Amino acid sequence: MPRPSAPAIDVKPPFSIVRLSHAIAEQMRSPIEIVHTLLARIEERDGRLQAWARVEREQAEQAAVAAEGEIAAGRRRSPLHGVPFGIKDIFDTAGITTSWGSPLYAGRVPDADAALVARLKEAGAIVLGKTHTTGFAYFDPAPTRNPHHLEHTPGGSSSGSAAAVADGMVPFALGSQTLGSVLRPASFCGVVGLKPTFGALPADGMLPFAPTLDHAGLFTRTVEEMAWLWAVITGSDPIKAAANRRLARPRWPIEGELEPEMAAGLDLALARLAQAGFEIDELSLPESFQRLPGATLIVFRYEGAQTHKDRFERHGSKIGEKLAVLVESGLRIDRRRYEEALALLAQARRDYAELIQEHPLWITPSALGPAPKGLASTGDPRANAPFTALGVPAISLPFGRAPSGLPLGMQLAAAHGRECALLAAALVCEKSL
Amino acid sequence: MPRPSAPAIDVKPPFSIVRLSHAIAEQMRSPIEIVHTLLARIEERDGRLQAWARVEREQAEQAAVAAEGEIAAGRRRSPLHGVPFGIKDIFDTAGITTSWGSPLYAGRVPDADAALVARLKEAGAIVLGKTHTTGFAYFDPAPTRNPHHLEHTPGGSSSGSAAAVADGMVPFALGSQTLGSVLRPASFCGVVGLKPTFGALPADGMLPFAPTLDHAGLFTRTVEEMAWLWAVITGSDPIKAAANRRLARPRWPIEGELEPEMAAGLDLALARLAQAGFEIDELSLPESFQRLPGATLIVFRYEGAQTHKDRFERHGSKIGEKLAVLVESGLRIDRRRYEEALALLAQARRDYAELIQEHPLWITPSALGPAPKGLASTGDPRANAPFTALGVPAISLPFGRAPSGLPLGMQLAAAHGRECALLAAALVCEKSL
Numbered sequence: 021m022p023r024p025s026a027p028a029i030d031v032k033p034p035f036s037i038v039r040l041s042h043a044i045a046e047q048m049r050s051p052i053e054i055v056h057t058l059l060a061r062i063e064e065r066d067g068r069l070q071a072w073a074r075v076e077r078e079q080a081e082q083a084a085v086a087a088e089g090e091i092a093a094g095r096r097r098s099p100l101h102g103v104p105f106g107i108k109d110i111f112d113t114a115g116i117t118t119s120w121g122s123p124l125y126a127g128r129v130p131d132a133d134a135a136l137v138a139r140l141k142e143a144g145a146i147v148l149g150k151t152h153t154t155g156f157a158y159f160d161p162a163p164t165r166n167p168h169h170l171e172h173t174p175g176g177s178s179s180g181s182a183a184a185v186a187d188g189m190v191p192f193a194l195g196s197q198t199l200g201s202v203l204r205p206a207s208f209c210g211v212v213g214l215k216p217t218f219g220a221l222p223a224d225g226m227l228p229f230a231p232t233l234d235h236a237g238l239f240t241r242t243v244e245e246m247a248w249l250w251a252v253i254t255g256s257d258p259i260k261a262a263a264n265r266r267l268a269r270p271r272w273p274i275e276g277e278l279e280p281e282m283a284a285g286l287d288l289a290l291a292r293l294a295q296a297g298f299e300i301d302e303l304s305l306p307e308s309f310q311r312l313p314g315a316t317l318i319v320f321r322y323e324g325a326q327t328h329k330d331r332f333e334r335h336g337s338k339i340g341e342k343l344a345v346l347v348e349s350g351l352r353i354d355r356r357r358y359e360e361a362l363a364l365l366a367q368a369r370r371d372y373a374e375l376i377q378e379h380p381l382w383i384t385p386s387a388l389g390p391a392p393k394g395l396a397s398t399g400d401p402r403a404n405a406p407f408t409a410l411g412v413p414a415i416s417l418p419f420g421r422a423p424s425g426l427p428l429g430m431q432l433a434a435a436h437g438r439e440c441a442l443l444a445a446a447l448v449c450e451k452s453l
Numbered sequence: 454m455p456r457p458s459a460p461a462i463d464v465k466p467p468f469s470i471v472r473l474s475h476a477i478a479e480q481m482r483s484p485i486e487i488v489h490t491l492l493a494r495i496e497e498r499d500g501r502l503q504a505w506a507r508v509e510r511e512q513a514e515q516a517a518v519a520a521e522g523e524i525a526a527g528r529r530r531s532p533l534h535g536v537p538f539g540i541k542d543i544f545d546t547a548g549i550t551t552s553w554g555s556p557l558y559a560g561r562v563p564d565a566d567a568a569l570v571a572r573l574k575e576a577g578a579i580v581l582g583k584t585h586t587t588g589f590a591y592f593d594p595a596p597t598r599n600p601h602h603l604e605h606t607p608g609g610s611s612s613g614s615a616a617a618v619a620d621g622m623v624p625f626a627l628g629s630q631t632l633g634s635v636l637r638p639a640s641f642c643g644v645v646g647l648k649p650t651f652g653a654l655p656a657d658g659m660l661p662f663a664p665t666l667d668h669a670g671l672f673t674r675t676v677e678e679m680a681w682l683w684a685v686i687t688g689s690d691p692i693k694a695a696a697n698r699r700l701a702r703p704r705w706p707i708e709g710e711l712e713p714e715m716a717a718g719l720d721l722a723l724a725r726l727a728q729a730g731f732e733i734d735e736l737s738l739p740e741s742f743q744r745l746p747g748a749t750l751i752v753f754r755y756e757g758a759q760t761h762k763d764r765f766e767r768h769g770s771k772i773g774e775k776l777a778v779l780v781e782s783g784l785r786i787d788r789r790r791y792e793e794a795l796a797l798l799a800q801a802r803r804d805y806a807e808l809i810q811e812h813p814l815w816i817t818p819s820a821l822g823p824a825p826k827g828l829a830s831t832g833d834p835r836a837n838a839p840f841t842a843l844g845v846p847a848i849s850l851p852f853g854r855a856p857s858g859l860p861l862g863m864q865l866a867a868a869h870g871r872e873c874a875l876l877a878a879a880l881v882c883e884k885s886l
Contacts, residue, residue, distance in 0.1 A: 098688075135870040139689045142873075219652020219844065222870015228806065232799055255531075255688030256572045323799070359792035366665055366756070366795065373661065411652065437568040437655015440575075 034188030037245045044102040051084035051102030070163040071184035073109045075149035083146040099252045101144030106193035108181045109150040112225040121153040134225025151180030160340030172391040175205030176398030182209040185239040195237045198229045200401025202237035203416040207386035207429025210418045212246045214238045218411030230323035243450040247443040258443035268303040268379035274402045279389030281422040289419040296452035308368040316409040318361035325350025376435040386416035386429030413439045467621030470678045477535040484517035484535030503596040504617035506542045508582040516579040534577030539626035541614045542583040545658040554586040567658025584613025593773030605824040608638030609831030615642040618672040628670045631662045633834025635670035636849040640819035640862025643851045645679045647671045651844030663756035676883040680876040691876035701736040701812035707835045712822030714855040722852040729885035741801040749842040751794035758783025809868040819849035819862030846872045
């Protein structure tokens with residue numbers, strides 16, 4: 021019987037990862053029962069949603085049985101012990117097919133786990149399966165649909181992870197971001213995405229695209245859950261951090277292109293944050309920031325072409341029609357332009373490190389608008405790419421819905437390594453909106 | 454009274470951070486007593502050693518009283534609660550002078566803690582004071598001496614942190630590394646230094662030198678303590694990681710310049726590791742690695758000059774004679790060469806990420822030899838700089854002594870984000886040597 025003092029337990033999905041962890045620790049819910057509930061939900065709903073490339077029923081059941089035994093014996097490894105999660109099919113998983121979203125690699129089974137997967141498994145989290153990624157995490161779409169409207173894209177490249185978390189199929193999932201592949205699908209699917217500081221989560225065993233820009237990232241349903249997850253994964257606790265209520269509103273070149281529902285929705289949200297006690301300052305950006313989007317794309321395309329050129333030579337457009345075009349055009353980028361772009365990124369990082377001292381939290385839209393209609397395109401990553409290029413932590417959280425019912429997301433960013441301050445402020449935003 | 458089952462307690466310094474934490478948790482030792490013991494040791498010994506720029510007696514005592522109260526009340530924040538540490542005077546500390554090793558900034562008192570300092574304070578660790586850094590973490594020496602021989606340099610730029618830990622004045626300390634400023638002083642002082650993956654520890658609030666290369670790092674006396682500290686700070690536990698016993702021995706261009714005691718000592722150590730079951734392979738390096746040292750210095754000098762040029766214009770050679778020369782020469786570096794160097798670094802990172810899949814642990818000397826005689830130079834960082842430029846985790850651990858009695862260090866490196874695998878292997882090396 022549940023103890024009277026225990027937190028309310030979710031009896032069906034979506035599960036709160038925080039309550040799930042407590043319920044497992046108190047042995048009020050068993051990992052096996054949770055795994056079975058989630059597997060049933062996936063079986064019932066994924067035919068339409070297509071979030072999962074591969075569900076690992078047997079391995080998940082075995083891990084759940086082991087977790088249950090260890091916890092019952094008083095050997096709970098961490099607050100994640102017995103908690104299931106999903107893994108974008110870009111991260112290597114030992115003994116589990118990792119096909120990078122490409123039929124060319126349908127039979128690829130790695131020997132070893134990616135570093136981040138290994139860390140989560142050591143903490144006792146349970147691999148539920150691999151989620152769909154766009155081909156090689158580029159723009160050739162995954163089959164995944166948006167859980168809020170099946171005719172709309174979930175965003176990409178972490179399409180399956182965002183959709184699976186949004187649909188309550190799993191409490192958290194791993195993604196990766198080279199331009200906007202965590203924060204954009206989070207925004208489109210109405211969940212929370214975190215792209216931490218470059219290097220803060222390990223990249224080894226994650227398929228590279230453009231190593232100068234590649235980040236690992238996380239999805240949860242709420243900021244509260246993300247803050248909890250961040251504390252468990254990294255040992256540093258956002259809940260204890262003081263929330264800064266000064267937000268800076270920078271104007272990126274792209275913002276003239278915002279769709280009306282995003283522009284109006286964000287203005288409304290900012291007004292509500294101001295009422296809730298936030299101080300919001302306009303922030304004008306130095307010259308390096310005007311050139312940052314272009315330089316980021318040069319680095320992205322140049323390095324992406326280098327990463328995939330051998331594969332392209334072997335397989336041609338079978339690597340993905342859009343990726344094939346990228347390789348061909350990326351190989352034509354003059355090395356000189358690439359080198360200049362790298363230097364511009366370094367300059368913008370220095371400028372950001374100075375600006376952020378006076379303006380410790382930046383707020384921007386997470387995307388140009390809600391998820392576009394159709395599955396052929398995963399949408400535009402330009403709202404997210406600057407923070408990827410800067411290597412600083414950024415989070416997307418849902419703040420409302422467009423008239424169509426599709427979610428809208430706002431993006432907060434902070435200084436290098438200040439995930440706790442970022443999450444603390446995002447927690448207050450979540451409560452205020 | 455100590456319980457019979459408790460681990461052995463250190464009754465006087467050097468304290469093992471692991472045993473100290475246990476003893477505090479069990480209330481067999483009080484944080485106040487520990488702080489007083491360390492303060493007495495510093496008072497007794499630092500007149501000769503000069504490891505400390507500033508000892509914060511009152512603040513440390515207050516923090517110790519608070520920690521003792523919280524722990525007694527059952528509110529232990531983390532295994533670091535009540536454990537004192539030292540901070541290189543490059544990291545901002547709220548309310549505590551942070552002068553960057555320069556008399557020009559003798560009165561500089563930051564409002565806020567650097568992100569890493571904030572994280573450690575939230576975990577309950579006690580700031581004992583600020584340790585000497587070379588001026589602005591460049592090569593103008595600190596007054597610190599090597600605890601193994603006062604006429605020899607402790608290395609730099611994290612001179613005070615390395616010496617203080619080596620002399621048992623504090624169980625752990627923070628450092629920073631842009632070329633070799635953690636691993637070199639660790640090697641010279643006979644302690645363990647860890648430079649994690651670029652971005653794995655937060656950089657905000659740490660004085661920049663060359664932001665493309667700047668890392669935060671840690672010092673402890675043993676690998677066992679470093680593994681414990683890493684687990685507490687990051688939530689990922691090296692003790693649980695399986696130790697790989699395959700070591701690759703790459704030959705960097707610099708190795709022809711090794712001093713005989715280092716070359717012979719390392720060969721002997723490698724022979725002992727082979728006897729202990731390690732497999733050691735020679736590894737030939739791709740062309741990008743031959744050019745990496747030169748490219749790293751270009752980035753270091755170019756960005757360092759940018760960082761310090763305003764300061765140099767205001768203060769001339771008062772910023773430090775060597776730094777003034779650096780700024781003047783760094784400002785003359787053609788931007789084109791800098792851009793090419795950035796691209797070479799990116800290339801070498803891609804090559805490393807491929808090589809490391811087959812050769813997951815690399816072993817090299819931590820320095821050209823033992824600590825050189827004299828305090829005018831802090832020694833040569835070239836053994837460490839490649840792993841700094843690559844942004845991958847590297848550790849220095851002591852493996853023996855030169856005939857002079859001065860310590861020698863070996864350096865291990867691993868893949869991006871694989872600190873646990875690195876520390877697991879280093880633990881086995883420590884036990885085997």
